[in-house]
Amino acid sequence: MISRRGFLAGAGAAALLVAIPVPAVGQSAQSAQSAEFTPSVFVRIGADGRIEVTVPRPDTGQGVRTVALLLVAEELSVAPEHLVVHQAPGDTARYGSQLVAGSQSVQLLIGPLRTAGATARCLLLTAAARRWQVPVAQCRARDGYVWHDQHGRLSYAELVADAAAIDPATVPVTLTPRAEWRFLGKEATRIDAADIVTGRARFGIDVREPGTRFAVVRRAEWIGATVATVDDTAARAVPGVLDVIRLDPAAGTQGGVAVIADSTAAALAGREALVVGWTGGSPQADSRAWLAGLASAVPAPPRAPGPVGLDLTYHLPLLAHAPMEPLNATAHLPGDGTLTIHAPTQDPGGMRDQLAQLLKLDRAAVTVHATLAGGAFGRRFELDFVLEAVACSRVTGKPVKLLWTRDDDTQHDSYRPMSVHRLTAVLARDGVPRWRSHGVATWPLTTAPFSNNPELVLLSGDQFPYRVPGKPSVVLKPSPLRTGFWRSVYAGPFVFAEECFLSAAGHRAGLDQVELRRRLLPSDSRLRRVLDAAASQAPPPAGVVRGVACHLDYGSAIAVLADVRDLGGTPVVSRVTAAVDVGIALHPSGVRAQVEGGVMDAVSTVFGAQITVRDGRVVQSSFRDYAWARIDRAPEIDVVIVDSGEAPGGLGELAYPPASAAIASAVAALTGVPVHGMPVTAETG
The missing domain is CATH 3.30.365.10 (Aldehyde oxidase/xanthine dehydrogenase, molybdopterin binding domain)
Incomplete structure (x- = not known):
């Protein structure tokens, strides 16, 4: 019996190639006998002008192959739809690290892939200049051809053999200036979007080898x-x-x-x-007991430099991927x-x-x-x-x-660890924190033994950006079940607790949440700029309460404003505005997609998704009871991209921590019930 996916995809799909079926650019009859041109492991130009890009890092939904194609297309000055993309097999000796983690995929691909494309372009320009016997500076590459005002044009296909014979070490390589970019930084559809929605894309679950x-x-x-x-x-x-x-x-x-x-x-x-x-x-294991054990292990606050004006504790649950x-x-x-x-x-x-x-x-x-x-x-x-x-x-x-x-x-997942956070603050007369402490009790990641070190937990989680002195402390207890990396790792719990705590201080003093954060951020900081950009959007309508949170990590900055209203006695998120600075946004639609995904994860976990254990068993078994948000809970999401001109930063894990804090704080302001952790609608654990 043919499957739905098989019906859509048809027979004969290539096992290792995800390609865009378009003709090669710069194709020429004279090139049929030419050698191929492979200036790097990432770029190959065939004798027929076909340009192939090998992407070393896998695509897990973050769109890394699309950005990779844009990087090479820009340097070769060829529209992305005329390139073919291959997914590289595992080979660290050939491609270097191929790990997708820490929101670093694009950051680590920019240099190698731009250089690969630029090297190919410079060698093609040199080959054409030598054939025409003119200075290279008089030649220009565009749309699969090298052009010269007097000599006309030569296709990349015609130049393949000559370019392949040139020693790359003898040719200076220059990157295309940003002012001349045609594809990077512009709106672009994901290269595999059509294949995904029509069933042609090949996921692991679709593999079926003979026998x-x-x-x-x-x-x-x-x-x-x-x-x-x-x-x-x-x-x-x-x-x-x-x-x-x-x-x-x-x-x-x-x-x-x-x-x-x-x-x-x-x-x-x-x-x-x-x-x-x-x-x-552990047939008697119960996640409520685990949480109580963590609560009792939270380190006591250090001696404060004045009377403590605010003391709050937050409990965060297990989460499945x-x-x-x-x-x-x-x-x-x-x-x-x-x-x-x-x-x-x-x-x-x-x-x-x-x-x-x-x-x-x-x-x-x-x-x-x-x-x-x-x-x-x-x-x-x-x-x-x-x-x-x-x-x-x-x-x-x-x-x-x-x-x-x-x-x-x-x-049977490797869950995000539970954690308990106690925060205290000394407040100035106007209610603004002037000293803080943050004690954390949590578990290490059992799938990463090196994480059994409080300093590494702090390195991952402690991204506090505000001018409030104080240092967090961490106690690690042995994990009673399998734990692993979960989107934003320890930064998710840390930022949630710290931003909810700051919002609670502002709410208690009657301070505007945006203005409170402005006062605690340097005026020239990237966070201040994204906060101002987010706050410049339309104010919330009557009956809507707005939560605010910020995050600086992965070389990027984000400010999130979450609008929550009452719908028949139930708080719902009506709109989320996120202003994000990823330096230079190479793929703006990809930026928006990543932020939207983080926001939906936040909606899900704030309003009910958690893993609980009773009698040694995980209670939840599917989306029917692991309450991930359905489409009717999806808010309007407005993503404002702030271009700082900085080097491109990471994004995949950036939006979730502040989005969860902004939503939870807005719910607290709407209902009058303080935030004590996640989810806000049920007991944690």
Whole structure:
């Protein structure tokens, strides 16, 4: 039976290539016998004029491939729709770090990709100048041709062989000045938008190699449990079930029992038929008790330089990643010393290196193909789901696609840690804080052992930008379950607590929230400029309360104004205005999309989304009870881009922390109920 996606996509989609089907530019009949021109690992121009761009970092929904294409298109002076983009396989030796994390993807691609495109352009210009015997300065590149006022034009295709013969070290490379940009900084549709909405785009969940088997895992019944006994008689009797294996937690998986079948449906039916006994772990675990334990561990405030005028505590819950595409990976370990992986991953190069080391394989024998990912948010940095697929392929010798169900994703995630924050302040007579303390109790990230260090938690979380002296302190308690990177990591909880606290101080003193922050920010700061830009928008209408929050991180600055109104006794966010300074906005529509995503995450977590644990089990199992915002809760979102001319900064994690604080503070001002944490509509934990 053909699937909906198969019907839309049709047959014969290339496994590793996401391309824009347009003719090559500057094509010429004379170029048919020319050599290809590959001035770097990122850019190739074929004998037919076809320009190909290899993007080293994967696209997990943030649009990095679109920006990469714009960077090269600008330097080659060729419209982006005439370029073809390839996703690079995992290979750190060839491409350097391929990690997508810390809102750094675009920042780290700008230099290499612009230089690659500029090198190609300068070599083509030099080749044309030598053929015409004119100075290079008299030549110009545009739309796939090199032009000269007297000699006319030569296509890139005609110049490929000559350019390839030039030593790049002998040619000065100049970047295109910003004043001459044609594509960067302009509105541009994502290169894969049409393929995504029509089903042609190939995500990890769409991979199906010849001879593929399918697998799902019966996972622990409670937190930390391991398999004691397995009766797989009934499971093996299910038509289509091929094998049942135990997964070893010591091998990097989360453990459990995998069912391998000739279809996902058969694997799921086999999983239901398993009889598994479990042992160990924490069958009585309760997230309310964990939160109480953190509350009792919050460090006491240091001696204040005056009477403490405000003392508030905030409780923040566990959060699951909940990417729209559940975890999956396809692995092929045929037993000949090779391994092939197709997976939506945030680090294909790192995955390749780690798999080679863990499985004692030659790195050259390991191939990792990074597919498109339907969201990541820090979860696809990990290897557990890939190692599950590898374990199943080891047994079968065939390609095995391992799929997590939505319930698996929700109940066996690497969660954002719970945290408790106590903030105190000495207030001036006008109510403005003049000293503050911030004590935090939280957990390290179990998937990143290096995070078991309070100083690293502070490095991630403490981005307090205001002129109020005081230093936060952190106590780390052992994590009782699996925790990992979640969008904005520790900055999310820190900024939420600090901005809600500042808003509470302003509310108590009757101060305007924007003016309060203006007084605490240097007049020439980037934050002050985005705050002014946000505040210059229309004032809130009658009956609407506005919350304010700011954030400076990743080389970028943002101010968020959230308007909340009462709708039949329920607070709803009607509008969010975010002014953002990412330095130079290379892809403005991408900037807006990232901010909008962060705002929707904030709406979701402020109004109910949390993970709770009762009797050792995660209560939530899907979007039906992990209350991510539906479309009817989506506010109008206005993104104001402030161009500071600074170097481009990071963005993917920037909007969530201040958006959550601005929304929560507005709800508090509307309802008169102080913020005590998230969600504001239910008990935390």
